Amino acid sequence: MRKIYLDYAATTPILPEVIEAMTPFWAEKFGNASSLHSFGREARVAVEQSRDQVAEILNCEPEEIIFTGTTTTSDNLAILGVVNALEEKQLSPNRCHLITTAIEHHAVLDTFKYLESQGFAVTYLSVDKYGVVDLKELEKAIRPETVLVSVMYANNEVGTIEPIEEISKLLQATSYKLKPKFHTDAAAVAEYLTLDVQKLGVDLMTLGAHKFGGPKGVGILYIKKGTGVNPVTFGGHHENGLWPGTEAVPLIVGTAKALELSIKYHVLSIKLVTELRDKLIKGVLEKVPDCYLTGHPTQRLPDIASFVFKGVEGEAVLLRLDAEGIAVSSGSACTSGDLKPSHVLLVMGIPQEEAHGSIRFSLGRNTTEEEINYVLEKLPKIISDLRNLSGGL
C-alpha cells in the first residue's frame, strides 16, 4: 500500500546528512564531553561547534544557547527557570504575575497551570476566530508585577502565526520599571520563519530538533544574556548548570546539522510547501461539502492545512485515511485521551461538536503534488462514507 506522510508537524524524518553527521559520535567518538582526556575533548569540541552553529542561525552568542532534552523540557526550564530566579520579595502571589495564551502547546500551558496551582497569578490571553492574540488585550493584562510573558511563535494545530515582534515592542514600551521577560515557543516554525532572536526581540526561545529534520531527544533553549534563569533540575555543571546531565553528543551534533540544512532550504521549502498546501486547501474546500479551514487564511505557517469537517468525528477520519496509507492528526477528543476536543479550537470559538471533526494535514519538504492529488481523491469519499454511517445524527 502507498504510504503518505502528512503529519510533519508531529515529527519529521531525520535527513540523511544529519544521520551522517551523527554517525561518528555513537561508537567511534563516544567520549563524555565533560572528560578531560582526548575522548572527552573530541566530544566537547563537537558540542561547542554545534552550539556555535545554532547561535549563528539564531543570531546570538553561543553562551546563550542551552541544549536540553526536548522542546517540552526547554519550555519548562524557560518558564519555571525565570520564576525560580525571582527575588524572594517577588515570589508571593500578589507580587508576581505571568501572562500566556490559552492556545499554547501543553508544554507551556500545563507549566503555567502548575504555577497557578502554586499560587501565582496567571493571565491566559484569548485569541480571535483565526487564533491571533489580541495586542490590546495583552497591553491591558500587563501589570507592574508582570515578570514573564509567553506567546507561541505559531500555533502547531492551526498554523496561525502570532505577532512576536509587535509583542516584543509592546513589552519594551511599557512604562513599568520591571519589563516582563518574553518567551516564545518556536517549535512549529524552524523550517519556515526567521529564528533571528534580535529581530524577534525575545528573551527566551524554545526549539525542538525533531520538528526540523533532527533527532528526537534534544531541545534548544535560547536565553538572552542577563535574563535570570535558575535551574529546575540538579546534578551538574552541564549547559551552564541549567540542564545538568551528560550531553547527548550525537543528538546535539544532529540538531545543529538539521537546523543548518533547514535554513539552507528555507526559501525553497517555503515556496514548494506553500504551493502544495494551497492546492490541498483549495481542493478540500471544493470537493468536500460542509467543511472549513481553521486558523488564519493568510497569516499561517506554510506547512499546515487544518480543517473542520462537520458531522464526522476526527479520529474516525484519521483512521480511515490511515487505512488508505495517509497519515494525519486530529484535535478530536478521541485522540486526546481526556474526552475534550482541542483547547485551541475551542478558544478560537469553534463549537465543541464541530471541534470533534478536526483534521490537520501538515506538509514537508518531501511532499509531492501527486501525494496531494491522492489525498484529494480519497478524502471526499471517506467523509461521505462516515456521514452515511451516522445518517446525519
Place this chain on the structure above:
Amino acid sequence: MNQLYSEKVMDHFLHPRNMGELPGANGVATVGNKQCGDVMKMYLKIEGETVKEAKFQTLGCGAAISTSSMATEMIKGKPLSDALKLTNQAIAEALDGLPSSKIHCSVLAAEAVKRAIEDYRSKGEGGK
C-alpha cells in the same frame, strides 16, 4: 498497556456490520450527544421475544463505530432476555479489548441496546 486498537476493532470500524436505518424497527433509541463527540442510534426489529434484526447509525470515533457494529452482531437472532444482558465488558471482550480511554464507547453501545429494548417494551406487546 493496551492503547492501540485490536485487529477486530479495526475490522468492525472499516467494515461495519448492520449499518444504516432499519425500516419497520419497533425498538429505537439514541444515546450519547454531539458535545461529547459520540452519538449512536440503535434500531431493533423484535418479533415475539426475539431480536430479528438490529442495525445502527453512529457519529463517533473508531471505537464508537466498532462497538455499535459488534453490539448489533451480538444480539441479532438472540432472545430478548439475552440481549438485555449484553454488557459493555462483553462487547469489549468480543472486540479483543479496547484501549482504556475508549471503554466509554462500549458503555454507550450496551446502553443503546438496552434503551432500544425499553423503547419496544414501552409501546406494549405489539411494539408498534
